[in-house]
Amino acid sequence: MAKSAAPPPPALLRNPVQWLAFGFGSGLSPVAPGTVGTLAAVPLFLLVDAALASTAFPLLWYTLFVLATAVAGVWICERASQQLQVHDHPGIVWDEFVGYWITMWAMPAGWMWVVIGFVVFRVYDIAKPWPIGALDRKVAGGFGIMIDDIVAGIMACITVHIALWLMAVG
Numbered sequence: 001m002a003k004s005a006a007p008p009p010p011a012l013l014r015n016p017v018q019w020l021a022f023g024f025g026s027g028l029s030p031v032a033p034g035t036v037g038t039l040a041a042v043p044l045f046l047l048v049d050a051a052l053a054s055t056a057f058p059l060l061w062y063t064l065f066v067l068a069t070a071v072a073g074v075w076i077c078e079r080a081s082q083q084l085q086v087h088d089h090p091g092i093v094w095d096e097f098v099g100y101w102i103t104m105w106a107m108p109a110g111w112m113w114v115v116i117g118f119v120v121f122r123v124y125d126i127a128k129p130w131p132i133g134a135l136d137r138k139v140a141g142g143f144g145i146m147i148d149d150i151v152a153g154i155m156a157c158i159t160v161h162i163a164l165w166l167m168a169v170g
Contacts, residue, residue, distance in 0.1 A: 037093025
């Protein structure tokens with residue numbers, strides 16, 4: 001399958017797999033669909049974070065949520081890619097959703113951290129330092145669509161947690 005920049009017609013969003021893969025329509029943005037998709041992931045993060053805050057083990061439940069959405073994302077991205085007959089269409093942004101949610105693992109509450117997580121994740125996702133870029137180029141299928149954003153999310157999460165630690169000890 002070839003990589004294409006042409007956005008799919010909005011009618012594809014009537015397909016539940018495409019609707020999820022295209023981030024509830026956010027991936028249809030003609031400009032920076034990955035950034036718009038990540039932005040669309042923010043309110044969902046806030047909703048899930050608020051819902052889990054009152055549970056006995058919020059970090060455990062958040063971790064399970066992220067793992068479930070990542071595993072589901074491999075299938076969602078694979079099916080969407082097959083249906084479009086295009087590998088990693090720019091409008092497929094479910095991977096950005098999951099990457100951002102990974103970034104936000106165990107972050108302190110507050111808008112500052114939501115924004116910092118967003119920016120740091122986007123920097124890693126756009127710049128694609130090693131190993132992100134290598135994974136993006138070499139791994140195919142739904143797993144290939146997801147893995148570079150999963151690793152970008154992990155690297156962004158670690159980066160922000162190091163910054164938090166440095167702030168605490170400094």
